[in-house]
Amino acid sequence: MEKILDIITEKMQRAFADAGYDASFGRVTVSNRPDLCEYQCNGALSAAKQYHCAPIQIAKAVVEKLDANDYSLVEAVMPGFINLKLSGLFLQNYLEQMRTAPDFGVEKLGAGKTIVVDYGGANVAKPLHIGHLRPAIIGEALKRLYAFFGYNTIGDVHLGDWGLQMGLIITELQERQPELPYFDPDYTGDYPAEPPFTLSDLEEIYPAASAKKKVDQDFAARAHTATFELQLGRRGYRAIWQHIMNISIPDLRRIYDSLDVHFEKWLGESDADPYIPAMIQDLKDRGFAVESEGALVFPVAEATDKKEVPPCILVKSDGAAIYATTDLATMVQRMQDWNPDKILYVTDKRQALHFEQIFRAAHRSGIVKPETELEHLGHGTMNGKDGKPFKTRDGGVLRLETLIADMTAFVRAKVVENRIVAGSEIDDTTAKIALAALKYGDLSNQPTKDYNFDLERFAAFEGNTGPYILYTIVRIKSILAKYGPWEQLPIQEPSNALAKDLMIAITKFDPALESALKSSAPNLICAYIYDLAGCVNKFYHDTPILKEEDENLKAGNIALLGLAKNILETSIHLLGFSAPEKM
Numbered sequence: 001m002e003k004i005l006d007i008i009t010e011k012m013q014r015a016f017a018d019a020g021y022d023a024s025f026g027r028v029t030v031s032n033r034p035d036l037c038e039y040q041c042n043g044a045l046s047a048a049k050q051y052h053c054a055p056i057q058i059a060k061a062v063v064e065k066l067d068a069n070d071y072s073l074v075e076a077v078m079p080g081f082i083n084l085k086l087s088g089l090f091l092q093n094y095l096e097q098m099r100t101a102p103d104f105g106v107e108k109l110g111a112g113k114t115i116v117v118d119y120g121g122a123n124v125a126k127p128l129h130i131g132h133l134r135p136a137i138i139g140e141a142l143k144r145l146y147a148f149f150g151y152n153t154i155g156d157v158h159l160g161d162w163g164l165q166m167g168l169i170i171t172e173l174q175e176r177q178p179e180l181p182y183f184d185p186d187y188t189g190d191y192p193a194e195p196p197f198t199l200s201d202l203e204e205i206y207p208a209a210s211a212k213k214k215v216d217q218d219f220a221a222r223a224h225t226a227t228f229e230l231q232l233g234r235r236g237y238r239a240i241w242q243h244i245m246n247i248s249i250p251d252l253r254r255i256y257d258s259l260d261v262h263f264e265k266w267l268g269e270s271d272a273d274p275y276i277p278a279m280i281q282d283l284k285d286r287g288f289a290v291e292s293e294g295a296l297v298f299p300v301a302e303a304t305d306k307k308e309v310p311p312c313i314l315v316k317s318d319g320a321a322i323y324a325t326t327d328l329a330t331m332v333q334r335m336q337d338w339n340p341d342k343i344l345y346v347t348d349k350r351q352a353l354h355f356e357q358i359f360r361a362a363h364r365s366g367i368v369k370p371e372t373e374l375e376h377l378g379h380g381t382m383n384g385k386d387g388k389p390f391k392t393r394d395g396g397v398l399r400l401e402t403l404i405a406d407m408t409a410f411v412r413a414k415v416v417e418n419r420i421v422a423g424s425e426i427d428d429t430t431a432k433i434a435l436a437a438l439k440y441g442d443l444s445n446q447p448t449k450d451y452n453f454d455l456e457r458f459a460a461f462e463g464n465t466g467p468y469i470l471y472t473i474v475r476i477k478s479i480l481a482k483y484g485p486w487e488q489l490p491i492q493e494p495s496n497a498l499a500k501d502l503m504i505a506i507t508k509f510d511p512a513l514e515s516a517l518k519s520s521a522p523n524l525i526c527a528y529i530y531d532l533a534g535c536v537n538k539f540y541h542d543t544p545i546l547k548e549e550d551e552n553l554k555a556g557n558i559a560l561l562g563l564a565k566n567i568l569e570t571s572i573h574l575l576g577f578s579a580p581e582k583m
Contacts, residue, residue, distance in 0.1 A: 001105025004094055004507045005030070005039075008070070008084065012041050015065035021047050021058060028084070037073060037083035038504060044080035055080020088493035091503045096491040098506070099563050104570070106510050108150030109517070116154045116334055117143040119346035120256070120263060123160035124248035125169055125202045128255050128400040130390050131348070134379045137439050137576055138447050139346040140261045141522040142377070144574045149517055154338060157252075159268030161245060162326060165206060167227030170240055171219060172209035173197070174226075182236035191236070195243035199251055202244065228320050231273060241270075255401055260435060260576050272329035276321055279329050279367070280314060288365045289314055300360040312357040327358050331367050342373040344520070349378025349448060377520045380450035382442065387452050408434040411459050411467075421582045429580040433467050434459070436577040440466030443575055444526035464530050467583075469572060472533040474583040476565040479545055483558050491563065492556030498542055499560060502535040509567050513574075522575060529571045536564050 005028060013026035025043030032040070044059040051058065059076035066074050073085035098104045119139020122128060139155065147153045173196070174183050180196055181187045197205065213220035230237040249266065256262070280296065283289035289296050294317030301309045312324050334340060345355060355376035362368045384390045392398050411434040415421065421429045441458030445451040461467045480486050494500035512528035515521070545561070548554040572578060 001097060001101050001107065001510070003510055004086075005511065007094075008039060008086075011066065011070065012043075012062070012082070015062045016043065016047075018065040019058070019061040021051065021062070026062075031083070037085055039084040039086070041082040041084070042080075044076075044082065048080060086504070088500065091500065091507070092491050092493045095503055095506060095560075095563060098509075099491055099559075103148065104509060104567065106148065106513060109514070110146060110149045110151030113150075113341040114152040114154065114338055115146050115342045115344060116156060116338060116340045117146070117344045117346065118156050118158050119143070119344075120157035120261070121160065121347055122157060122252050122256075123163075123165060124252070124268070125165055125206050125244050127203055128252065129397045130382060130400055130403050131397070132400050133259075133403065133438075134382060134442060134447075135346045135348070136256065136259055136261045137442055138377070138379055138522060139344075140259075140576045141439075141443055141525075141574060142344065142346065142520060144576065145513065145517055145522070145525075148513070148570075148574060154265060154340070155263045156265040156267055156334075157256075157263040158330065159249075159252075159266065159270075161241070162231065162269035162273060163323070164223060164227050165210075166230055166237075166241055166244070167223040167225070168209035168213060169202070169205055169244065170226040170230065170237055171223040172205050172212070173240065175219075176205075182240050184236070185234075187236065191239040195247060197243070197247075199247050202247060224318065224320070228318065231321065255404075258401075258404055259439075260578075267330075267333075269323075269326040269330075272326045272333055273321075275329040275332045276325055279332050280325075283314070283365060286365070288361070293317065298357075298361045298365070300357050300364070302360070309353070309356060309360075312361045324354065324358055324361075327354075328361060328367060331358075331362050335368055335372070340372065342375065343368075345374075345376045347376070347378065349380060352376065352378050375520065377447055379447045380445075383450055383452050385452055385454050390453060404434075404438065407438050407455060407459065410434075410455055411437060414459065421580070425580075425582065429583065432578055432580045433470060433583070436466030436470050436572070436579075438466075439575060439577050440469065440526060443522045444530075446523050447521060464526075466577065469529055469533050469568065470579045471583055472536050473565060473568050473572070473579040474581070475540065476536065476561050476568075477579075477581065479540075480558065480562055480565065482546055483554075486558050486562050489555050489559035489562065491559050492552075494560075495553050495557055496543060498535070498539040499557065502532075502539045502560060502564060505532045505535040506564060506567055508532075509571075525571055525575060529568055532564065532568060532571075536561070536568075 009026060009028040012028050013023035016026040017023040025047040026041060027043060028039050028041045030039060031037045044055040044062065047058050048055040056076060056078055059080045059082050063074055063076045063082060068074065070087055070090045071084055072087045073083060075083050077083055117139055119135045121135050122132060143153050143155045177196060181191060213223055226237060230241060280289060283298065288298055290299065292311065295313055296315040297311035297313050299311045313322055314325050315321060334343060359374045362374065363370065368374065382390060390398055408430060412426065412430040415426055415430050437459040444464060458465055459467060461471055494503055508528060512524055516524040543557060545557050548557065569579060
């Protein structure tokens with residue numbers, strides 16, 4: 001479905017042409033003076049230079065060629081502006097098309113295309129912490145947005161399951177339980193089905209081992225060796241690794257599920273490992289990989305670089321692969337299995353150089369096709385209310401599960417205190433409001449910027465918050481329920497100025513989503529629905545909806561609110577949360 005701005009621009013361009021001027025001058029924009037008009041065209045000012053006549057003369061000639069039925073206001077004003085206000089009939093017809101079209105008429109820009117969204121970035125054997133919040137919910141929102149535009153979307157958590165943390169756990173476990181058969185190189189029997197540790201044990205073993213490697217060089221060396229031997233396929237170490245995976249992944253799934261974040265693929269660095277040897281050999285054979293100080297590297301610097309871009313290290317001097325190696329091998333796997341048109345990575349912005357290196361290596365070597373788009377969305381950090389890094393009282397990193405629990409407890413107290421719903425509905429309502437508060441509080445910020453986490457502000461029922469958006473939706477639901485069946489009611493002309501404002505706000509749905517898609521910016525969806533919710537509430541407060549005596553007028557207002565509700569619910573689904581029935 002064509003965007004409203006494109007429609008009126010095409011009409012304006014035809015009017016310029018019909019008046020004898022070049023159609024390219026007929027570009028229409030949203031007015032920067034909403035007190036005067038809704039849209040404007042300044043093309044007459046530019047055209048005057050080419051046609052050597054007064055801008056107002058051109059503007060008046062163009063206005064005469066416009067269809068007056070499309071506008072409630074169309075005027076040429078000095079020195080040559082063309083001001084427009086859309087007619088109620090024009091808006092009625094446009095919104096009725098939106099109401100009846102699949103997905104409100106949004107063009108499926110991604111039809112026939114595949115995108116892989118690499119987000120989450122969880123490490124096995126480690127609890128998720130607050131640093132995992134942003135990549136999870138930003139990535140999920142973008143994945144849903146791409147799917148809405150018709151892309152075949154594949155979300156991959158890309159687990160950290162093959163690095164030094166594995167060697168640290170193995171080495172620490174060996175020090176604690178050296179008698180276990182996993183450490184006997186001559187053992188040929190079956191390994192125990194049950195792991196020699198619990199999830200709680202793992203969460204204690206890793207930080208202990210990590211701290212030990214900083215002060216014990218021998219321990220650190222043995223951990224590096226264990227990592228290398230694991231990657232080479234040592235049987236006992238692979239068995240320990242499998243135990244770790246079997247324990248860690250279900251817990252990770254549980255926490256991601258609580259955030260309504262869901263991955264199509266649960267692949268990790270280990271899944272890329274089989275592709276590494278052939279990839280490395282190919283890069284060596286074609287001269288892309290060269291030796292440097294005992295390591296194998298891929299030089300990626302370009303003559304146009306304004307700052308140094310170091311070579312991409314593929315194999316360290318000790319023979320171990322690193323993140324760059326597995327990331328490139330993962331691209332090999334993804335191109336082989338899915339042949340995506342785009343791969344989008346959502347990680348901390350501090351990894352920008354890493355992705356610049358591997359993107360250059362991937363394109364230069366042909367690991368990905370020249371037309372395959374690679375994008376890194378580097379997000380900012382979430383800080384505490386005071387603007388400082390978010391820490392626990394003892395100075396540690398706050399667990400993500402704890403953050404979710406804190407938000408849920410805070411919202412639950414408000415739900416109970418204000419008697420928002422009956423006892424049987426408290427848990428479900430609380431969970432939805434808390435998730436909206438948490439996600440909207442994050443997503444309403446520009447992804448690349450840092451922001452301060454403020455539990456009280458994010459959970460407020462007023463202002464630019466998730467609960468405010470939910471409250472608006474629930475309010476509309478209540479009105480519609482009282483009215484009765486409304487789904488088939490057609491859109492009518494606006495009943496008043498506030499109705500017209502709401503209609504214009506609804507027409508901006510498609511442009512807002514497309515801008516969010518092109519900019520990888522879910523915050524643009526948040527900004528849109530906040531404005532839309534504001535229009536809904538102004539319309540509701542100043543218009544007698546259910547008390548309207550004219551049944552035809554009442555039906556038109558109900559149809560308009562119903563469309564607004566559907567737009568809002570679709571938008572929050574894209575952001576990754578949903579509205580309760582009552583609030």
